[in-house]
Amino acid sequence: MQPPFHRLVEFVPLSAEEAEMARGWLVDSRRIARGKPIRQEGEPVKGVFFLLDGWAGSSLLLRDGRRQIVKVHLPGDMLGFPSLALSHAGETLEALTDATICSFPNAAIGRMFRELPRLAMALFLSTQKERVALMQKLSWVGATSAMERLTAFLLDLHHRLQAAGLAQAGCFDFPITQQQLGELLGMSTVHINRTFKSLDETGCISRGRGRIEVLDFAGLQRLAASFPPDFAGHDAWARLDNSSRF
Amino acid sequence: MQPPFHRLVEFVPLSAEEAEMARGWLVDSRRIARGKPIRQEGEPVKGVFFLLDGWAGSSLLLRDGRRQIVKVHLPGDMLGFPSLALSHAGETLEALTDATICSFPNAAIGRMFRELPRLAMALFLSTQKERVALMQKLSWVGATSAMERLTAFLLDLHHRLQAAGLAQAGCFDFPITQQQLGELLGMSTVHINRTFKSLDETGCISRGRGRIEVLDFAGLQRLAASFPPDFAGHDAWARLDNSSRF
DNA sequence: CGGGCTATTGAAGTTGATCAATAACGGTGG
DNA sequence: CCACCGTTATTGATCAACTTCAATAGCCCG
Numbered sequence: 445m446q447p448p449f450h451r452l453v454e455f456v457p458l459s460a461e462e463a464e465m466a467r468g469w470l471v472d473s474r475r476i477a478r479g480k481p482i483r484q485e486g487e488p489v490k491g492v493f494f495l496l497d498g499w500a501g502s503s504l505l506l507r508d509g510r511r512q513i514v515k516v517h518l519p520g521d522m523l524g525f526p527s528l529a530l531s532h533a534g535e536t537l538e539a540l541t542d543a544t545i546c547s548f549p550n551a552a553i554g555r556m557f558r559e560l561p562r563l564a565m566a567l568f569l570s571t572q573k574e575r576v577a578l579m580q581k582l583s584w585v586g587a588t589s590a591m592e593r594l595t596a597f598l599l600d601l602h603h604r605l606q607a608a609g610l611a612q613a614g615c616f617d618f619p620i621t622q623q624q625l626g627e628l629l630g631m632s633t634v635h636i637n638r639t640f641k642s643l644d645e646t647g648c649i650s651r652g653r654g655r656i657e658v659l660d661f662a663g664l665q666r667l668a669a670s671f672p673p674d675f676a677g678h679d680a681w682a683r684l685d686n687s688s689r690f
Numbered sequence: 691m692q693p694p695f696h697r698l699v700e701f702v703p704l705s706a707e708e709a710e711m712a713r714g715w716l717v718d719s720r721r722i723a724r725g726k727p728i729r730q731e732g733e734p735v736k737g738v739f740f741l742l743d744g745w746a747g748s749s750l751l752l753r754d755g756r757r758q759i760v761k762v763h764l765p766g767d768m769l770g771f772p773s774l775a776l777s778h779a780g781e782t783l784e785a786l787t788d789a790t791i792c793s794f795p796n797a798a799i800g801r802m803f804r805e806l807p808r809l810a811m812a813l814f815l816s817t818q819k820e821r822v823a824l825m826q827k828l829s830w831v832g833a834t835s836a837m838e839r840l841t842a843f844l845l846d847l848h849h850r851l852q853a854a855g856l857a858q859a860g861c862f863d864f865p866i867t868q869q870q871l872g873e874l875l876g877m878s879t880v881h882i883n884r885t886f887k888s889l890d891e892t893g894c895i896s897r898g899r900g901r902i903e904v905l906d907f908a909g910l911q912r913l914a915a916s917f918p919p920d921f922a923g924h925d926a927w928a929r930l931d932n933s934s935r936f
Numbered sequence: 937c938g939g940g941c942t943a944t945t946g947a948a949g950t951t952g953a954t955c956a957a958t959a960a961c962g963g964t965g966g
Numbered sequence: 967c968c969a970c971c972g973t974t975a976t977t978g979a980t981c982a983a984c985t986t987c988a989a990t991a992g993c994c995c996g
Binding site: 455489506507510512526527528529530531532533534535551553554558561564565567568570571572573574575576579582585586587588630669671672673675676677678679683685 | 757760834
């Protein structure tokens with residue numbers, strides 16, 4: 445199976461040498477069972493992770509026991525970068541399905557910056573893009589209705605699954621519970637359920653045992669009034685690589 | 691006046707040479723009037739900005755005309771980095787008060803990665819820390835009540851203002867309108883007003899013409915049930931700089 | 937077949953939104 | 967200095983979205 449490097453090469457195509465090295469990183473992978481933590485909030489930050497297979501979640505715990513799932517990670521995503529600037533992790537990483545990850549120690553990141561500036565830049569851009577995604581999620585949660593949030597999430601998810609080669613013809617696995625969906629979108633399980641049901645009844649999607657099929661993209665997009673335009677900039681590297689006065 | 695470099699040197703102390711260079715960047719600064727855009731969503735991304743003075747905001751526009759303010763920036767903050775990975779800006783940057791900024795073209799970032807890996811790393815860590823802050827804000831907006839959000843924001847703001855040397859004895863300027871506060875915290879102006887009033891009545895803070903004084907930090911923290919522990923990791927650089935197997 | 941998690945549904949209660957009106961403030965030009 | 971105007975803050979009343987509580991049904995797994 446081809447390792448999911450689509451997120452890594454999005455901004456900077458890897459040289460043969462870099463690709464070889466990247467493949468070497470994957471030898472030491474680890475399997476995590478559904479529901480198990482990869483790293484808990486508050487633990488010392490020893491490195492970051494690369495999600496090879498399965499879904500994972502980043503979440504924050506609130507004092508009252510609630511938690512907010514901040515992001516659902518798909519195969520090819522890098523986990524744990526935000527905490528790199530902290531001594532102790534600011535986020536919990538958890539397997540949402542059975543998952544396979546591999547780890548990179550802190551020092552590997554430092555070394556990359558010193559020795560592989562192109563790759564470091566790619567990584568940098570990739571995390572900036574995550575930041576945009578996070579900003580968009582904040583705007584959904586802060587300023588839209590339950591239905592808009594749900595549809596926007598589904599559209600975004602489909603988009604990302606497709607990029608990872610995990611969706612075909614609008615059809616994809618959907619292995620997360622409504623409880624998790626509630627924690628992700630900032631609403632109660634009950635309301636998720638009702639909203640989901642009423643979305644189902646519009647005919648735009650159809651649900652079945654852990655899978656979802658999108659039947660009407662245009663309809664979904666109409667419901668997700670706030671779904672943002674895609675300003676993807678795959679030429680970002682070119683724009684940055686241009687030498688010029690510093 | 692000392693330029694506000696506290697955010698830049700947080701992770702990596704600047705060498706004399708780097709500090710000299712950094713000072714040189716500031717020569718070309720620009721003044722922006724309150725309420726004026728620095729860069730609008732959808733415009734081509736030509737570079738990033740450094741906020742020298744005043745407050746600024748990053749916001750996203752939704753199709754229905756609402757907007758979500760994603761972050762309030764204070765002097766010393768860097769603006770516009772998330773859009774660096776995009777061809778067209780994904781966020782609007784706007785002066786919330788009269789402000790002074792200076793700009794860095796894209797190519798300067800690329801050059802930094804190639805020639806000043808220490809600085810690039812510092813920048814990288816700084817943006818990762820922003821990501822944590824954003825995740826925390828998402829958790830406030832998604833999972834807490836109006837009062838918790840408001841108090842958490844005030845505590846965070848005070849913390850950041852203090853780091854910038856802009857707060858003393860719990861007292862600081864507060865130049866943003868309740869409308870903007872609503873857009874920031876994801877609630878209506880009216881409800882901001884009521885929540886603010888009732889917070890005022892607890893005696894934990896006192897408000898006056900564009901200023902706020904915190905009278906009871908412990909009380910505020912009790913109200914902000916979700917205010918996160920501070921996992922600041924100023925030794926991050928050391929952990930990453932350690933050479934080791936890659 | 938049972939046990940535990942997950943989904944679904946109903947009813948009642950809250951929070952916060954919306955609509956609408958008034959008051960206070962800040963800056964401007966006369 | 968004052969009158970005026972637009973912006974911002976404040977308050978009341980009503981309304982809608984969403985939460986909470988509670989109960990039942992379905993599903994998966996051993």
